[in-house]
Amino acid sequence: MSSQNLVYQSIARAAHDHGTTTMFGLMGDANLFMVDSFVRDFGGRFVPAAHEGSSILMAFAYGHVSGKVGVATVTHGPALTNCMTALTEAARGHMPMVVLAGDTPTDNPRHLQGIDQRELVKATGAGFEQLRTPATVGKDVARAYYRAQVERRPIVLNMPADFMWQEADYDIDVLDVFTAPGGVAQGDILDNAIGMIASARRPLILAGGGAVEARDQLIRLADRLEAPLATTLKAKGLFKDHPYNIDIFGTLSTPAAYDLIAQSDCIICFGTALHDFTTDRGKLMKDKRIVQIDVDPTAIGGGLHPDAALVADAGLTAETIVYWLDEAEIPASGFTRELDIPTLTAHPVGPEKTTEGFVSYVHALERLEDALPQDRILVTDGGRFMTEVWCRLSVPDPKSFVGTVNFGAIGLGLQEAVGAGVAAPDRPVVLFSGDGGFMMGGINEFNTAVRLNLDLIVIIANDSAYGAEHIQFIDRKMDPSLTEFHWPSFAEIATSLGGQGIEVRSNAELETAIEALGGRKGPILIELRLDPMDVPRMRI
Template sequence: MTADIHVHQSIAKALADHGVDTLFGLMGDANLFMVDSYVRDHDGRFVPAANEGSSVLMALAYTHVCGKLGVATVTHGPALTNCVTALTEGARGHVPMVLLAGDTPVDNPRHLQGIDQRELAKASGAGFEQLRSPATASKDVARAVYRAQVERRPIVLNMPADFMWEKTTHEKHVLDVFTNPGGVAEGDTLDNAIGMIASARRPLILAGAGAVAARDQLVKLADRLEAPLATTLKAKGLFNEHPYNIDMFGTLSTPAAYDLIAQSDCIICFGASLHDFTTDQGKLMKGKRIVQVDVNPTAIGGGLHPDAALIADAGLTAETIVYWLDEAEIPSSGFTRDLDIEELTAHPAGPNKTGDGYINFVHALERLEALFPKDRILVTDGGRFMTEVWCRISAPDPHSFVPTVNFGSIGLGLQEAIGAAVAQPDRPTVLFTGDGGFMMGGINEFNTAVRMGLNLTVIVANDAAYGAEHIQFLDRKMDPALSVFEWPSFAATATALGGIGVEVRSDSDLEAAIDTLRGHTSGPALIELHLDPHDVPRMRI
């Protein structure tokens, strides 16, 4: 217990009590003194964003990449409304983070910026925690941190501005949290699942984001069964270097891998919710036995009903299955013995119809894949370009891959790339974004990356259009003019904002850009790929 201090100081001290060493945000009336105390009294690092929603996205990526709880702060009213898309992205992605949001004074119900902040947060899918009184400030911070970890979603802690200069007695409150629940599967359902697996001649193991921590156990099960391994998008990179890794499952599979999945007779799914993109709207699961293992009950049965559902820990369940297969002396399936993994993981390039003045996108991706260090952090925005990036640009592991697609929004990529780069500054971060996404959410934060001196390279896929809409007009033989835009030069803009910008319109331009950026680590750089809007590969989802 300490002597009386102000509430804004108690909140800052509570963050330090929880080991929060980085705070993303934008200051305003209701949080500026708390931020000041956090930086000056506790040596905290404050990353100032240009837009409030950006600070939430930065914190989400920070959580994902380094595994520590991301924390952001904004003031009240329009500051919080600017965060709705970002909070929804975090809630849909089950990412723990805390947003310290100021609120208008309790005694001024007609404040110009006053809104019902609880209802706003709830509408996004985030949780809401109220700072109840000056006396409970440290307890309320602890409660928000606790809930973010156990509920695995953003929690908004609402802080009335008129509390900030009230006095309180600070007490340290830190709730220890065990965040990996789940037991061992048992009973008839487990017996039935093992029976399905034991009788399968062509089993396949699918891992999602919920099974990332169980990699070793899943590999052991795959080796025991002689079963291929595949991942959902969010678990991209989990089985890198394994000889029977067929990479991503579903609409992002190679044609050969898609055919292999179609031939399988039993899919054993760990930590994967089996949505329409993974299952190709259920087509890939027809005629197969489906065993689904997940600690989250809501992940099972949403779009597809498995033949056996086990609410249990992925790793422990995989170990249990191996144990009983060995006890029963079940022979391996032999499914992997004649597989050609090189063929199964090769994405065809397709015809090159790129016009003059443009770079072929697939060729550019293949060159960039070779350029960037393997220990990269890969971030992708939403948009028409993204599926080719997912298929052709590698990530070393799922924690190094940040796809901003939980809410189907564009314009979130650069903000999350900043959070990823702040989380691990010694590693290169690479962002792929489209022209529309960069205009929507990139330009206003590129200078934030410059100010922070981040080791960040931004690749802008510029087809001078909102590409997904452009292709829909063309498909219906309509004039696509409304989807076409004359953007400014993104490379020149990046240079004007303090970074390095390079334009690419040809193979020779691309090689020159690669020479310019090879070994560059001092601040952000941007490569603008000018793409033919009529020759950008179609989305695979």
């Protein structure tokens, strides 16, 4: 091992000292020597992406699935501008990440690729940290890792290219991150909240992404109250196999579960900001008491004003509520005794209507739910196809679900599927993407998955159109032809890129594709050919 006395070596060493074993990125003249040192001097793994924005998305999904700080690296100028959408997605997804971004030399203000990188990063919602001098490398890297974890967003560490071969002083400098729970609810507001919960006859517990770690405590509270459990999309799978789990709450609920939510009289919300899609723009929260618990004060009151708001840890608050219910000998509500869970969780399928040369999308999803590996990590790209996937495909737990939904973008799914696959190499990753999203961002990274030999199953919902726009033209009785595309065969593209591609135009061909999954070696792509007039509408 070299002496690590140059800046590029010290940055690599600092990443290693912070527990980073995998780094995603694309090399350029401002970061290539750092990447080389990370791999050769410290035994790190570098996963090269085909596009800079992809490396951000890979690190994002890697962090979500692994629970670690995701790390990516890019060079300066256009490399960083290529990351704008990805950084916005990651920032709005509240994922701790560090991005080691090179910058043009400080002594060349007229450099062809020079831009104000600080202002660029700020526009995405990510944080910015400057590598100040060669003497402060350890402290600056430590600050970036610390902020990423505390602020729960990407922090871009700006690294001037002319620093890299300068002498550096490096001392191990890993800052302790405050990870204790955010406190226990107390006082009059807690008393009022418990009073609302105790008097409820039809209470319901809703958990969001901020309450995933409190699963056991929320189940104890639900069992104590005899209240059904539901989750937001980001907590999908949290209560899987619980007898009174009604699955996703809101516009993605089954019709029966939607009616049940409407009939409840008190909703106890843990770790959710109550997005418009969760509340159906407030309709599901009318005429009922709302108790909202979140450790993040900015999550409370954004969508609607709750009747009781507790800035506190979800698990500890649930335990506290159970304690006082027991102390006051409050009887259980009995609400769950009325429920027929199979009816509440079954999404309608309807008759199978197919046009010659196409497969029924809903029926294909119902078949794939049973046929795909049950220990899967499910990743979804954006598009009108995605809501049916969310409703009909199950996951083992929230960390096994990666939805690229934070910025409303399409074309991010395959990149995040790669990151998920690197994080969990012993598990299959299933990606659902639309044709437009795959053309926009999937093709350039499918070969990355091939190079990495990932256990990746890609399902393309190919209606040869930008479907959400297609249906708007149809609704207004206008010509939708501008939304329609004659794409090349995605199955043939997958094969040409080193994977295996299968086209599906009938139920028989779907069964052939499913059979091929059993013998897959590396990435496989199944192209579902769909009638653009027969794809269900989005449920949001």
